[in-house]
Structure formats: structure tokens, C-alpha cells
Amino acid sequence: MKHFYWLPLIFLATFSILNLPGEAANRRQLEQLLKTGECIKCDLRNANLRGAELNGANLQGSDLRGAKLNDLKATRAILENTKLENADLENANLSNANLKSSDLLRAKLIQANLSGTNLSGSNLFMANLKNGNLENAVFNKANLKEANLEGVNLNGADLTGANLENANLLHADLRAAKISQETVIDSKWLFVWKVANQTAGKELAGVDLVGANLQGINLDYANLSGANLENAALFIVNLRGANLYEVNLTKAQLTYADLSRANLRGAKLLETDFRYANLADTDLRQVNFQDTKINEGTIIDPKWRLVWEITNQGGESKDMSQVNLEEAYLSNVNLYRARLSNAKLYGANLSKTNLQESNLYSSDLKGANLQGANLKGANLAKANLAGANLKAAQMEGANLKEAYLCRTIMPDGSEHSCEK
Numbered sequence: 001m002k003h004f005y006w007l008p009l010i011f012l013a014t015f016s017i018l019n020l021p022g023e024a025a026n027r028r029q030l031e032q033l034l035k036t037g038e039c040i041k042c043d044l045r046n047a048n049l050r051g052a053e054l055n056g057a058n059l060q061g062s063d064l065r066g067a068k069l070n071d072l073k074a075t076r077a078i079l080e081n082t083k084l085e086n087a088d089l090e091n092a093n094l095s096n097a098n099l100k101s102s103d104l105l106r107a108k109l110i111q112a113n114l115s116g117t118n119l120s121g122s123n124l125f126m127a128n129l130k131n132g133n134l135e136n137a138v139f140n141k142a143n144l145k146e147a148n149l150e151g152v153n154l155n156g157a158d159l160t161g162a163n164l165e166n167a168n169l170l171h172a173d174l175r176a177a178k179i180s181q182e183t184v185i186d187s188k189w190l191f192v193w194k195v196a197n198q199t200a201g202k203e204l205a206g207v208d209l210v211g212a213n214l215q216g217i218n219l220d221y222a223n224l225s226g227a228n229l230e231n232a233a234l235f236i237v238n239l240r241g242a243n244l245y246e247v248n249l250t251k252a253q254l255t256y257a258d259l260s261r262a263n264l265r266g267a268k269l270l271e272t273d274f275r276y277a278n279l280a281d282t283d284l285r286q287v288n289f290q291d292t293k294i295n296e297g298t299i300i301d302p303k304w305r306l307v308w309e310i311t312n313q314g315g316e317s318k319d320m321s322q323v324n325l326e327e328a329y330l331s332n333v334n335l336y337r338a339r340l341s342n343a344k345l346y347g348a349n350l351s352k353t354n355l356q357e358s359n360l361y362s363s364d365l366k367g368a369n370l371q372g373a374n375l376k377g378a379n380l381a382k383a384n385l386a387g388a389n390l391k392a393a394q395m396e397g398a399n400l401k402e403a404y405l406c407r408t409i410m411p412d413g414s415e416h417s418c419e420k
Contacts, residue, residue: 033057070108095133120158145184159183170211171233205243220258260299274298285327286349303328310335331369341379 026043033039037054041061051071058078065085072092080098085105089112096116104122109129120140124147131151141161149164151171160180167186174193179185185193192212194200202222210228215235225245232252239259246266253273260280269292276297282304289308294300300308307328310318314334321339327347334354341361349369357377365380367387375390377397386406393411406418 033059115153159185164189170231171213173213173215175216225263274300279304285347286329288329288331 029039029042030044030047033042033044033054034052037057039057039059039062042059042063044059044062044064044067046066046068047064048068049072050068052069052073054072054074054077056076057074059082060078061081062079063083064087065083067084067087069084069092070088070090072089072094074097075093075095077094077097079094079102080100082099082102084107085103086107087104088108090108090110091112092109093113094117095113097114097118099117099119099122101121102119102123104119104124104127107124107127109127109132112129112132114129114137115133115135116137117134118138119142120138121142122139123143125143126146127144128148129152130148133153134157135153136156136158137154138158139162140158143163144167145163145165147164147167149167149169149172153173154177155173156176156178158178160178161182162184164183164185167189169189169192172189174189174196176197177193179190179193188208191200191207192209192214195204195207195209195212196214196217198217202219204219204222204224204227206226207224208228209232210230211232212229213233214237215233216237218238219242220238220240221242222239223243224247225243226247227244228248229252230248230250232249234252234254234257236256237254237258239257239262242259242262244259244262244264244267246268247264248268249272250268250270251272254277255273256276257274258278259282260278261282263283264287265283265285267287269287269289271291271293273293275293275295277294277299279298279300281301284301284304284307287304289304289311291312292308294305294308303324306320306323307325307330309315310330310333315338316334317337317339318335319339320343322342322344323340324344325348326344328345329349330353331349331351332353333350335358336354336356338355338358340363341359343360343363345360345363345365345368347367348365350373351369352372353370354374355378356374358375359379360383361379362382363380364384365388366384368385369389370393371389371391373390373393375398376394379399380403381399381401382403383400384404385408386404387408389409390411391409391413395411405416408416410416
């Protein structure tokens with residue numbers, strides 16, 4: 001029965017090797033492999049074994065340089081001391097295989113399953129393992145220098161004594177990964193490993209965590225003020241009560257994260273993903289919501305959902321009378337003919353905002369930034385503009401009757417007196 005199991009692939013492999021340029025696999029040895037599942041120290045250079053079923057096969061010491069092994073199924077296979085230089089192993093399943101001391105120089109292992117695989121002492125210099133599953137794999141004393149490990153799952157992997165110099169670990173999951181003093185790893189990723197494994201503490205102000213994968217960890221009440229978390233993976237992370245003042249979360253993934261009661265004041269949120277996140281009672285003052293992603297599952301205070309809507313959808317002719325938009329970031333927003341009478345806009349950033357013909361009657365604009373704003377024909381009667389900045393604002397036809405202008409910076413740059 002074992003011989004019949006391998007037989008269906010003989011014809012495919014034989015046809016393939018007849019059409020390969022340059023050095024090709026030994027046909028007799030390839031047929032032997034497909035019949036018996038065993039081919040020790042065989043010459044299989046450039047062989048086409050795409051999608052082959054080689055689970056448990058013994059290829060110890062064989063030469064598979066340049067072989068097409070994408071979609072290969074070789075779980076528990078013995079590939080110790082094999083030559084796999086430039087081999088294509090994309091989407092291959094090599095889980096629990098033995099690749100000890102093998103040469104995978106520049107091998108293509110994109111989305112390969114290497115979970116539980118023994119790669120100790122192997123050469124993976126410049127190998128591409130992007131988005132691969134390397135959970136619990138053994139890389140003891142392996143050479144991963146300049147390897148592409150972007151998005152890989154290294155949860156529980158053994159990296160003791162491995163060389164990861166200049167390896168790309170963007171979005172790599174390093175939770176429970178084993179690192180020793182002999183492991184060579186760039187300081188940036190060593191620190192990410194410490195944070196991911198909760199050994200770096202929670203005093204993290206100003207740290208560089210660009211592209212870090214911190215999903216599922218607990219950072220409640222951590223101090224991350226001024227930290228750079230651009231493009232970080234923070235899926236399901238606990239940031240409840242954390243200090244994220246002026247943090248950079250550009251393009252960060254925060255779906256299902258808990259940021260309730262966190263301080264996000266002045267944070268950079270360009271293309272940040274908050275879908276299904278908890279932002280209840282979160283401080284979002286002076287936050288630019290431009291292109292930030294939220295959805296119906298995002299828990300967010302009505303005030304800040306309105307700010308997000310105005311920022312991303314505009315507020316032309318929108319009725320927002322008596323609304324509270326204190327310290328909201330609304331720069332460059334279109335509020336043409338918006339109705340904002342008696343609105344609370346204390347300290348709001350309305351620089352370069354289009355407020356042409358808007359109704360701001362009796363609104364509170366104290367300390368607001370209106371630099372370069374378009375206020376042509378706007379109704380500012382009885383508005384409180386104390387300390388507001390109107391420098392370079394367009395004011396033609398604006399109604400300022402009974403407006404309070406104490407220490408207001410006027411369009412020409414002068415400061416208005418506080419005298420009635």
C-alpha cells in the first residue's frame with residue numbers, strides 16, 4: 001500500500017524534470033522518492049515537487065537546491081543536512097520536520113508552516129519566511145542573518161544562540177520566544193521581545209516600538225507618552241488607563257483593544273484602526289481623526305464620534321447648535337454654513353477650517369486656534385473670542401457685533417485690547 005501511496009506523483013515529477021533548464025534532478029532517484037518516500041543523499045536539484053505528498057519522507061543529506069517545493073506537504077519529514085539553497089517552499093507544510101543543519105540560503109519560505117520544526121544549526125541567511133508559522137520551532141544556533149521574518153509567528157520558538165543580525169522582525173510575534181545571551185539580535189527587536197513578554201515594565205515613555213507586534217499583552221496604566229508605535233500590531237491589547245499623550249499610532253492596528261480611560265491627548269492617529277476598540281472615557285483632546293478607522297462596534301463617547309464624523313465626512317450646513325466640541329481638532333474641516341450657535345468650542349483647533357457663512361452666534365471660542373480660517377460672512381455676534389488666534393483669517397463680511405475680543409490675535413497679527 002505504501003508504494004501505491006507515492007505512485008500518483010511519479011508521472012507529474014517525471015514530466016517536470018524533462019522540462020527543467022540546466023542541472024536537473026536524477027530521474028531514477030526522484031522516482032525512488034515518490035515510490036518509497038525515501039531518498040538519502042539524492043541529487044534532486046531543480047526538481048519540481050510542487051504540491052507533493054511527502055509526509056514522513058526521508059531526504060537526509062539530499063541536494064534540493066533550486067527545487068520547486070511550494071505547497072509541498074512534508075510534515076515530520078527528515079531533511080537533516082539537506083541543501084535547499086534558493087529552493088521555493090512557499091506555502092509548504094514542514095511542521096515537525098527535521099531540518100537540522102540544513103542549508104536554506106535565500107530559500108523562499110513565504111507562509112510556510114514550520115511549527116515545531118527542528119532548524120537548529122541551519123543556515124537561513126537571507127531566507128524569506130514572511131508570514132510563516134514558526135510556532136515552537138527550534139532555531140538553536142541557526143543563522144537567520146538578514147532573513148525576512150515579517151509577520152511570522154515565533155510564539156514559543158527557540159532562538160537561543162541564533163544569529164538574527166539585521167533580520168526583519170516587523171510584526172513578528174515574539175511572545176514566549178526563547179532568547180539567550182548568545183542570541184544575536186538588533187537592540188530594537190530585543191526591546192520589543194522584552195515588552196511582548198512583559199519584562200520591560202510599564203515605564204515606556206518615548207520608546208521606539210515601530211512595527212512591534214504586542215497583540216494580546218497587558219499594558220494597563222503604562223506610561224507610553226511620546227512613544228512611537230507607528231504600524232504596531234496592538235490587537236486585543238489592554239491599554240486601559242494608559243498614558244498615551246502625544247503617542248504616534250499612525251497605521252497602528254488596535255482592533256478590539258481596550259483604551260478606556262486612557263490619555264490619548266495630542267496623539268497621531270492617521271489611518272489608525274480602532275474598529276471594535278473600547279474608547280470609553282478616553283481623553284481625545286487635540287486628536288486629528290483624519291482617516292482614522294472606527295465602526296459601529298467602536299465604543300466611543302458621542303462627542304468624539306461627532307468629531308470623527310465631521311473630520312472625515314465634513315459638516316457643511318450641519319446643525320450643531322449648543323454642541324460641545326471643546327478642544328476638538330477640526331483643522332482644515334469643511335463647516336460651510338454650519339449652525340454652531342451657542343456651541344462650546346473652547347480651545348478647539350479650527351485653523352484653515354472653512355467656516356464661511358457659518359452661524360457662531362454666542363459660541364464660546366475662547367483660546368481657539370482660527371489661524372487662516374475662512375470666516376467670510378460668518379455670524380460671530382456675541383461670540384467669546386478671548387485669547388483666540390485669528391491671524392491670517394479671512395473676515396470679510398463677518399459679524400463681530402458685541403463679540404468679546406480680549407487679547408484676541410487679530411488677522412493682521414495684532415492683539416486686541418481688553419477694553420470695552
